[in-house]
Amino acid sequence: MFKLLKYLKHYRKECILSPLFKLLEASFELLVPLVMAAIIDKGIASGNRLYIYGRGGLLVLMGIVGLCSAVTAQYFASKAAAGFGTELRNDLFRHIMGLSRAETDGMGKATLITRMTNDSNQIQNGVNMFFRLVLRSPFIVFGAMVLAYTIDGREGMLFTAVIAVLFVIVFFIMRRSVSLYRTVQKKLDGLLRSTSENLEGVRVVRAFRREGAEKDAYRNAAGELSEEQILVGKISALMNPLTYAVINLALAAVLQTGAVHVNVGTLTQGQVVALVNYISQILVELLKLANLIILLSKASACANRIDEVFAVANSMADGTADASSAVPSVEFRDVGFTYPGSPSESLSGISFTAAPGETVGIIGGTGSGKTTLASLIMRFYDAGRGEVLIGGKNIRTYSLESLRKCVGIVEQNVRLFSGTIRENLLWGDGAAGDAALLAAAGTAQAAGVITAKDGALDSAVEQLGRNFSGGQKQRLSIARTLVRKPRILILDDSSSALDFATDAALRKAVRKDCADSTVFIISQRVTTIKNADRIIVLDDGKMAGYGPHRELIRNCPVYREICLSQLSEKETAAV
Numbered sequence: 422m423f424k425l426l427k428y429l430k431h432y433r434k435e436c437i438l439s440p441l442f443k444l445l446e447a448s449f450e451l452l453v454p455l456v457m458a459a460i461i462d463k464g465i466a467s468g469n470r471l472y473i474y475g476r477g478g479l480l481v482l483m484g485i486v487g488l489c490s491a492v493t494a495q496y497f498a499s500k501a502a503a504g505f506g507t508e509l510r511n512d513l514f515r516h517i518m519g520l521s522r523a524e525t526d527g528m529g530k531a532t533l534i535t536r537m538t539n540d541s542n543q544i545q546n547g548v549n550m551f552f553r554l555v556l557r558s559p560f561i562v563f564g565a566m567v568l569a570y571t572i573d574g575r576e577g578m579l580f581t582a583v584i585a586v587l588f589v590i591v592f593f594i595m596r597r598s599v600s601l602y603r604t605v606q607k608k609l610d611g612l613l614r615s616t617s618e619n620l621e622g623v624r625v626v627r628a629f630r631r632e633g634a635e636k637d638a639y640r641n642a643a644g645e646l647s648e649e650q651i652l653v654g655k656i657s658a659l660m661n662p663l664t665y666a667v668i669n670l671a672l673a674a675v676l677q678t679g680a681v682h683v684n685v686g687t688l689t690q691g692q693v694v695a696l697v698n699y700i701s702q703i704l705v706e707l708l709k710l711a712n713l714i715i716l717l718s719k720a721s722a723c724a725n726r727i728d729e730v731f732a733v734a735n736s737m738a739d740g741t742a743d744a745s746s747a748v749p750s751v752e753f754r755d756v757g758f759t760y761p762g763s764p765s766e767s768l769s770g771i772s773f774t775a776a777p778g779e780t781v782g783i784i785g786g787t788g789s790g791k792t793t794l795a796s797l798i799m800r801f802y803d804a805g806r807g808e809v810l811i812g813g814k815n816i817r818t819y820s821l822e823s824l825r826k827c828v829g830i831v832e833q834n835v836r837l838f839s840g841t842i843r844e845n846l847l848w849g850d851g852a853a854g855d856a857a858l859l860a861a862a863g864t865a866q867a868a869g870v871i872t873a874k875d876g877a878l879d880s881a882v883e884q885l886g887r888n889f890s891g892g893q894k895q896r897l898s899i900a901r902t903l904v905r906k907p908r909i910l911i912l913d914d915s916s917s918a919l920d921f922a923t924d925a926a927l928r929k930a931v932r933k934d935c936a937d938s939t940v941f942i943i944s945q946r947v948t949t950i951k952n953a954d955r956i957i958v959l960d961d962g963k964m965a966g967y968g969p970h971r972e973l974i975r976n977c978p979v980y981r982e983i984c985l986s987q988l989s990e991k992e993t994a995a996v
Contacts, residue, residue, distance in 0.1 A: 782950025
């Protein structure tokens with residue numbers, strides 16, 4: 422929790438003024454019982470109306486000043502908490518975006534979303550309440566105890582005992598609650614993961630008629646979360662009744678002893694009323710303090726979870742060299758790669774060279790490592806062994822920013838973002854004009870998609886591009902990458918939703934318009950990659966063949982088998 426206090430450094434003034442104004446309010450509140458005691462003992466007892474009106478006016482004035490102090494304190498506390506939450510979320514988002522895929526895959530999307538939203542909000546609420554009550558409640562509790570001693574020492578000792586008992590109750594409840602709140606947040610991660618998976622895969626769920634099973638799984642996850650929340654709620658709920666019980670017993674004791682002392686003349690009626698008011702103030706403030714402690718317990722658990730994210734370091738060190746001037750040649754030297762937690766390598770012993778201007782096809786069965794190979798070129802992951810080189814230099818020596826400006830990729834699962842077609846295409850190059858955007862769209866065979874819309878480039882794109890078909894999204898995603906004019910282009914099964922004619926036109930346009938670029942085309946279709954200059958054939962993470970189509974047909978049984986599963990003997994032999 423304390424590690425996150427750095428996000429308050431720009432709000433030092435608010436952090437000081439908010440508690441101070443709360444102290445001012447609390448000071449007036451502590452004086453109210455003494456003024457009331459004076460009214461009873463001096464004004465009412467003697468029938469002095471002028472005294473009563475004067476002290477009554479003083480109470481009104483103290484109330485107004487206290488209200489103004491409370492509002493001012495709330496303003497500063499809210500400003501500090503909102504600023505804290507904004508800076509925390511910004512830094513957390515920046516940190517997550519700076520992690521490599523190895524780290525984000527390991528933590529999981531659901532828990533990262535929970536920590537960035539729910540957890541940060543809990544901490545922000547805790548900061549807000551902390552500044553409002555951290556000084557006020559203890560000040561009133563101990564101030565009431567001190568003032569009770571000034572009225573009567575024996576009553577002061579009773580107050581001290583009551584406060585000690587209440588603090589013991591608060592401590593044990595808080596100690597149990599903190600661990601339970603951590604469990605609740607983990608259960609919330611699981612529920613969010615289930616929700617995300619079902620919303621994103623709703624078509625698959627319906628296609629397999631798994632609605633019932635998924636409802637049961639969701640119900641179980643929600644039930645587990647509910648059970649944990651009820652348990653921690655029950656423990657937290659003990660705070661109020663136990664506090665009320667102790668305070669009411671203390672109140673009874675004050676009235677009992679006070680009556681005796683009034684009877685013998687050692688206390689006045691006004692002083693007894695003041696003691697009753699002080700015990701009531703202690704009750705209210707301890708309840709506030711107890712709720713603050715519960716809220717801080719939640720915030721502490723959430724802060725620990727956010728600290729865990731900040732503690733994850735990027736395993737991918739950034740280089741310093743500029744890739745923009747590098748020759749766009751790609752070389753793999755005995756590269757091996759293992760996904761975190763996997764017992765075996767996903768790629769093993771991969772070696773090849775792709776020269777500038779070449780088109781390299783990559784084909785293989787499902788799980789053979791095609792996308793993994795593309796991820797290593799983009800440096801989404803670092804090779805476990807061997808070297809990946811661009812322009813003859815190890816890819817790790819280049820800065821990630823310059824590398825990803827040099828290399829463009831269109832992945833299997835394309836993503837469009839809410840906004841307009843223009844805004845999506847400008848991801849490739851924010852300074853590109855309409856002519857450049859339309860030229861890239863023409864190469865990607867997406868010009869018809871744009872012109873068919875009433876707004877053309879300014880047509881709306883809904884969340885995740887749900888107002889476009891799969892083929893339209895693929896073509897717009899390819900256009901977005903081509904706007905950048907990448908020197909190395911990777912098309913990772915990005916034309917799978919296109920018909921054969923459009924796919925052929927796309928490949929022809931890419932070969933013509935990206936003649937100086939090194940192009941990698943990953944596909945399950947033989948027709949998509951058979952005309953490539955060279956083809957990499959992957960089989961269970963290993964290279965089963967490397968060369969042009971005709972050579973592989975003769976020398977690579979794996980490639981020949983793939984071809985014959987899709988084409989006739991005559992089509993297989995044709996170039």
